[in-house]
Amino acid sequence: MEREVRVRFAPSPTGPLHIGGVRTALYNYLFARKMGGKMLLRIEDTDQNRFVPGAEDYIRQSLEWCGIVLDESPWNEGPHAPYRQSERKPMYMQYALQLVESGHAYYAFDTPEELDAMRARLTAAKVPNPQYNAITRAQMRNSLTLPEDEVKQLLDAGTAYVIRLKVPRKEEVRFNDMIRGWVVVHSSSIDDKVLMKSDGMPTYHLANIVDDHLMEITHVIRGEEWLPSAPLHVLLYRYFGWESTMPQFAHLPLLLKPDGTGKLSKRDGDRLGFPVFPLEWHGTDAETGEPTVSSGYRESGYLPDAFINFLAFLGWNPGSQQELFSMDELIQEFSIERVSKSPARFDQNKVRWYNEQYLRAKPDGELAGYLLESLQAQGQTDVSTEKAEQIAALVKERATFPADLAREAQLFFQRPGSYDEQVVSKKWNAQVAGALAAFAQQLPAATDTSPDAIKALLTQVVEGLGMKLGQVLQALRVAVTGAAAGPDLMAIMSILGVQETAERINVALEQLNSYTAA
Template identity: 55%
Template sequence: MSNEVRVRFAPSPTGVLHIGGVRTALYNYLFAKKHGGKFILRIEDTDQSRFVEGAEKYIKDSLAWCGIEIDEGTDQGGDYAPYKQSERKNLYAKYAQQMIDEGTAYYAFDTAEELDEMRETLKAAKANSLNYNSITRNTMKNSLTLPAEEVQKRLDSGEPYVIRIKVPAKEDIRLNDMIRGWVNVHTSTMDDKVLMKSDGMPTYHLANVVDDYLMKITHVIRGEEWLPSAPLHVLLYRYLGWGKDMPKFAHLPLLLKPDGNGKLSKRDAAKNGFPIFPMEWKVTEEDASLKGFKEEGYLSQAFVNFLALLGWNPGTENEIFSLNELVEAFTIERISKAGAKFDIDKAIWFNQQYIRKMQPSDLATLLSNQTKAASISCDDSKALAIAELLQERIDFIPDLLSKGQYFFSAPTEYVDKVIRKKWKGEAKAVFSTFVGKIAHQKLKAEDFQTTLEQSAAENDTKVGMVMQILRVAITGEAGGPDLMKIMEVLGTNEVTDRIKKATNAFDQATNNE
């Protein structure tokens, strides 16, 4: 095994990348960088029937958005290219043939109908297993039961076949998982998995073991769903003579539904209205769009921070980590064995924290991009002022425009309960005085405040009695950022127009009661 730490993320381009896959990539990346190693992206496209156009690009774009840099891969190249399994087909056939020659694998000529018949017979007999294994293979059509001459004849004729591993009948297969400790599986519970399919392509089991060995992978960090396959992979390493070079395994805990009952799925996301994919996925224009954290307004740093803590903890009270800080803090030992419950409220909290840490000028740039896309006029100074006012009040980047809509257009609806409660003679008099004092002037926030206090005093009213109804008149809302600063951004002409318009609307609303 190489002294240099080498890990790989090996997704299949069969569709959208679930955040469980992103977390697997992230943990691999953090582990590699923590130990000065390499992070490899390998595309496992052996199942051509499930290949989806655009999926490979989506995977790469998602990793790039998360800041996960690839050291070796299909685009970066490397000493162990190619990094796409469909381009390594001949390699796998060589090792499958080696196992055939050494008696650790065999040809199987059974048809789909014959396999179904075998399973039905076992089911009727109430057998403990329906697998093609050390017992049932003796009744099937394969190179272990057929004469050598007939096997060769079938091969020469081009009859379809698969190559299966020959799992020993009575043996314990053990591996020491870095997260779960010792795992022990008896071969009586295993089946003779297919290694090479009838189309000449390898299955995941053979291809990933061969590639991991040839690419000198030192640690295999992958999802819990692959734990049942680990004993088979250990057996493959032994059969191929690579046992002493076998990588260390670490099987990550599942991501669970918010209530903890079962694996997090696309259906859960749709039902509860939250994203579980890093970026939006849309195969065709006719397909329903699958929500992505990016498009929903999450910052990539917040997403990565949230994801890192789904199954791992630093052992401290600290929750906020940059990617570099995660690299420094990360250890396999602090990954939990238990599944991690998906908590969208926590994801939102992380996004809030990262937005609050941003430079207002960066938020202003994002707001400018939104207003341009919406054909809304907004100069740089206005964008900066709005960003400063809303920074502590938004959860997502799109909220800059949606929650700050009153900065760009006068309200058309007002909060009725505030009008009914606060629109009295005193308020109307203060409005009138205030409008007269600010007309045609250029005022700062403190000037608006002083003028409002004067207007209230002249009408024997406290400012607090009119502040909320004034806010409703200006913004349509009952709460929000500093009202005086909002008025500074809008300017006196716009403020005057809005107060006059609101006065008429308030009068009409109260007169109709």
């Protein structure tokens, strides 16, 4: 019988989730939906020292903004609650003890100082890989080297201890990664990982395996940084006797910094001037304790669909030439097999391009909504929906972000404060001014105020004076908007209205009088 596909996203609440994490969540989500399975979120907060207030909420909001829907999570519990490892704390010890009893794990009493000393000794002896392992554990203080009664005494006395996995000395550990194929690691390169910490909390490794098993996870899709510890996890499944239901692994390629080398880190955003976080994050500097702000895609004006589309293509592609995919289409097309092995570098140009595509594809009504919102924020409250829609339709081709709409729309609400000097000095003269004056005089009487009609009127006036349209257009634009460039002039005048347009022309005529005389 086929098991229902169940995947998990397991972030630790140590700060804001960066886009690499979001992509991991996205791929999990796409895979789960594609396979008709479930996706859950589990908070991996077994390190109490690294807990950051607000991080969990940030993760939740980020995923919501992205449109990644969780079937089970700490805030929407399912059959395997609780979904925070700190709340699952009581259940881990029994599993660690199970391993101790079966001889696959042991108690270790070494202090941090002793561990440091051991590493220093091995490093000095030029041991290639200093670690607590099948060889070195014989020199350490643990239940393998100490007499049984002494171990009992230490435990009874409440001495601090950890439980370590007893990794075999010589054994090949292999697993079939869905993205990378067979990965083989020799057990001698794996150390005796701590399973239970002295504070009674499990480490990531133990908690992860126990929870994935209990939560019936079928596929573990996570970042490449976990690849080196995957063989250890395989060992754990084996020793627990859970090998037959061990999840399949898929290790995703890393996301690299746009410049230089190395994986994208939380600090790169501010350094490079683009967001690495989905949402803005207010944190505190680890060293100075000063409040910090890291920019987010949402606040920078990115549309969630565009952001997701872009992110999906960083390390995956459908094999077709199609670039634009809705979430539903992504789900339809997604497959782990098409995830690439090699890391991907971040491309700011492409995210912007995606955003433009998504912005322009939106219905004018929705764009008008964005526009109205920004206008209201700057005190411009008397704009009708109808007018906003006209303006949005006209300026959307010039916008990358919703906020650009309002910027481009300014000319409709503010008369020119100055006139582009280049155009004035080149195009403005007595003849042109005369034509504009004539146009301004006739304009208010126009009954048809469509762009086409205005253009016809203008043509008629200009040609009636023996001139060509091209001679006056730039001057007219400057007179009406003050700028040398902008959206279609006829459309601008139409939206502005004949009265306002005529007045603006007359104001310009007065202001630029000196040029006319010259």
